[in-house]
Amino acid sequence: MKTMKTSNPKKWLALALGLLLIGTGSILAQSHSYSTDDSMIALEGYSPVSYIEQGKAQMGKKAFKTTYDGITYYFVNPEQQKQFQSNPKKYQPQYGGWCAYAVSLGGKFRPNPKSFRVVDGKLYLFTVNLEGDFVKAWEKEGKDKHIAQADQNWKSMGKFKTF
Template sequence: MKTVKQVFALAVALLWGAFAQAQIDPVNTDGVALGGYDVVSYFSGKAKEGKKTFAAKHNEVTYYFASKANREAFTKAPNKYLPQFDGYCAWGVGAKAAKFPINPETFDIVDGKLYLFFDGEFNGEQLDTSVDWKARTAELEKAAHTNWPNIKDSK
């Protein structure tokens, strides 16, 4: 019950623009994706920070990679590794039809696709939206893919 209350409180606050400090936008003001995390590394089961020396651009966004091999894998098939919903919180898109920031270390791979989540401090407590996502993956994934075209270009 506590988690449900936390999720509701998060949704209300985010709709009013009160984002938690630990979260980031999927692409920062310098055009770097996911706080510099390596999108290929997620598929190995662990989020790893990339290095500027292994950078690649795709659709005007810069991606950093932990290794040359990961950069090469990405450049050969970028769509295989790109996060769903342009990197916004999958739970937010599915449950609230809204764009929420993400913690680049909180993710899920479903059917070979990368989903990222809000996971940080909110109202003095830790809140991880991936918990609800994992409890209702099929429902929220379907809703997110339905909602995304309507909110994709919103701010």
């Protein structure tokens, strides 16, 4: 009776590493953690240009989309799409689109895209839940204090650490 060699540890390790790299390729291409679901659509489809230029949340259209840093953004019209393409960093939400108040406290919570503030040309999003409206707390406690703390926290927060 012949005995078969059932495993080759080096072969299995190489296979596992290959699958890991394939599965995380799009994640590794991103510069930081973004608040999106598996669709990788930013702001749940709302136009980042509308927030900054018009001060309102407007749903974008699939016909006018652009992918930047592995994330897809939708726009209301081709003019907005061109504005974003000419300067994407201007229109990206702060802290990867995570709730600004939560980031200032050291956490990452998904925001409601209709709960936002634009401060000094930058977009900040907030969580709204049964316990309260985070944008109101952010403003009441001092938005400048929270922005400074969130900026500091964001530098050291884990790339994919989510609460």
